[in-house]
Amino acid sequence: MTPNQIGFALLYLGLFLLIGKWIRIRVKWMQNLFLPSSVIGGFLALILGPQVLGRILKPVTGEESFWSTGLLSPEIMDVWSPLAGLMINVVFASLFLGTVLPNLKKVWHVGGPQLAFGWTLGWGQYVFGLLLAILVLVPFYDMPPFVGALIEMGFEGGHGTAAGMQQTFEELGFSEAYDLAIGLATVGILSGVIIGIAAINWAIRKNKTEVVKDVNESSALKKAGIVEFEYREAAAKMTVRPESIEPLSFHFALIGVAILVGYGLLQGITWLEQAIIGSEFMTYVPLFPLAMIGGIIVQLVFTKIDKAHILDRQMVMRIQGFSLDVLILSAIATVSLDVIGQYLVPFLLLTLVGIIWNVFGLFVLGPRILPTYWFERGIGDFGQSTGITATGLLLMRVVDPEMKSPAYEAFGYKQLVFEPFLGGGLVTALSAPLVFQFGPIPFLIFSAVMLAIGLLTGLFYFGKMKE
Template identity: 70%
Template sequence: MTPEQIGFAFLYLAIFLLVGKWVRVHVEWLQKLFIPSSIIGGFLALFLGPQVLGKIMGNFVGEDSFWANGLMTESILEVWTALPGLMINVVFATLFLGTVIPGLKRVWNFGGPQLAFGWTIGWGQYVVGILLVLLVLGPLFGVPPIAGALIEVAFEGGHGTAAGMANTFEEMNFPEGYDLSIGLATVGILAGVITGIILINWAVRKEKTRVINDVHGFSELRKKGIMEFENREPAAKMTLRPESIEPLSFHFAIVGLAILVGYLVLQLFIWLESITFDAGFMTYIPLFPLAMIGGIIVQIFFNKLDQAEVIDRKMMNRIQGFALDILIVTAIATVSIDVIGEYLVPFLLLAIVGIAWNILGFMFLAPRIIPSYWFERGIGDLGQSMGVTATGLLLMRVADPDNESPAFEAFGYKQLVYEPFLGGGLVTALSVPLIFQFGPWPFLIFAVVMCLVGLFVGLFYFGKK
């Protein structure tokens, strides 16, 4: 692998991102569904790669022909295969960088209802997933018990978490788990956006919303994913003078520091385990949840010592969004269609059960747990539970375009407590090794207890407010 080949792989990546955006701008039905350009670009790359175009052309050319890999080369695919596992560390390291961590009382009062609702849905995904594997997929299709965690890993965690778990699945003799989780993450995002838009239209007609009364008033630019001229604001603040250091370079360095701190924390855990009971458990843990912990440590340090507030949250959002776009394109483009085809029935059952649980939970639990603006607030958690945080934010923006409800503030506070555990946090990273090490039943029982805790707190504490 030469530097030129690595650089060319990034040039290809840029082309597919641009083509994905061009398609989004010019295809009306994709605009109506708010499909991100990165997903479009990822599917285009998948279709034009060795698994679709390459197989078609293989009927007419030899194995050594360029066309045997479609429009890709082996070096491009090799670089792209490694990128999701790297970019997820950047995504998670930036989660809390540039934020002011509020007091627990404010977090509890504002974000508590959504935390209880999200907690119930998140742990419930483990419950329905493990039960599905134990009762159906294992006996009928020979699917291993760790597949019971795939719904939460893929739906709550998204493409990044699935990519970050690739080595973990491989070490546990189920490498197919990576391709299945990437496929489920793609289904989750698409289902989250589509069902979210359908539910918003339904809520408007049934007068369940308190902010909007129609969803057809968006400008043509907004439908195309282009910011309206009157709404354009700086993408970030210039907290540092460029003659001393470029602000983007500084923030990139802070992200790198957070990842390094997370890596050192992980190595510390591995060392502590080696001198105690030496079960080898910590070696299964991926880096990305510890990168998030590293980001929290770095931010606490800056909160105490940095009077100039040089870390800008908007700049961190841009870095996070850049890494996420790269991650989604490359993850979708390199997913194995053959593996999904081999596990097609288990894959479809996992997807159907996961989607059904999320939608039913939203329809029946959100109005009973969230005391005010239940739809505007709950739709964000629905989007996150089937895709990534960006999906939840997108649906909240559609349901509350001018931020008139407490949805965004409550959602942000909920994330402070939720993200370190579920949705790609420590529980998500530990779930697969725990099921592999101790079997599915102990984790299932624990998941049921955690789900019931969220349900009871939501119904009998917040629901009565």
């Protein structure tokens, strides 16, 4: 593969992102679903690529024809396939860069109920997913037990986490889990937005919301994904002078350092494990959770030495957002429809179990765990546990556009404790290797205990609080 082919493959990414944005602007029902342009572009690339258009044209044009792979050549697909696994390291290394840890008392008071609720939803996905695997998927479909962890990986973790686990799935002997996880992440985003918008409409009609009373309040520009003129502000701050180093370059370099720190940690832990214990468990662990720890270490260092405040959170978020767009588009475009078709019934069962648990959590557990503004706060965690963090934020923005409720603040505090473990954190990354190494029963018991802690703390402690 030549450098020109790699370059053109990356240019195609930008083209499909723009087409996705154009479709979002022109198609009203996609606006109403608040679908990201990366998801739209990814589906379009999937349809126009070898998986769909190529299969339709191949019998007509022949296997040697350019059209046998649709509009996307094999070289483009070869470049796109590993992109998601690379970009997830950028996304996770950026999670805590530029953030400031708030007062712990406030975190506990405001974010505690949110953490209990999110913790319950996350661990519940493991419990019911593993039960489904043990009782149905392993005996009847000859699948490995760790597929029970795919609900949390795909729903909570999203495309990035699923992509980051690709090599791990291959080493565990079931590479098909990657395509299933990407499929679950895609269905999760769609169901999260569709069910979330439906839930918001229901909540408004039933007077369950305390802020917004009309879901159609959004302007035409907002539905199209364009910031209204009066709300436009700088995307990031110029904290360093361009003649010394471009601010974008500086922040990208810091993220690179965070990833390198994470890589060093992973290599060191792997070496110690092999030298002291003689096992190879850490060889199954992907890089991205360690990249997140690397980001925390870099942030701690900058907290001590950065007296001029040159580390700008907004700039970090722009890099993170770009990486996430590339990640989602490339992951959806390269998913194998063959694998999903081969395991269609298990895929549908995993999807159904995950959605039912999340809907139960929102409508039954949410009012009982979250002491105030339960719907505004609960819909954010529902969105995250069904789709990704961005889905949760999107739904909260619909139901609380001016941030009048404590939903955003509580959600942010929760992430400080939640993200290092679930939703793509250490537990998400370690779950499949742990189930593979020790069997599903020990991890199921552990997950049930974690679920009980979150549920009981939420129901009998935070649920009784009045803010």
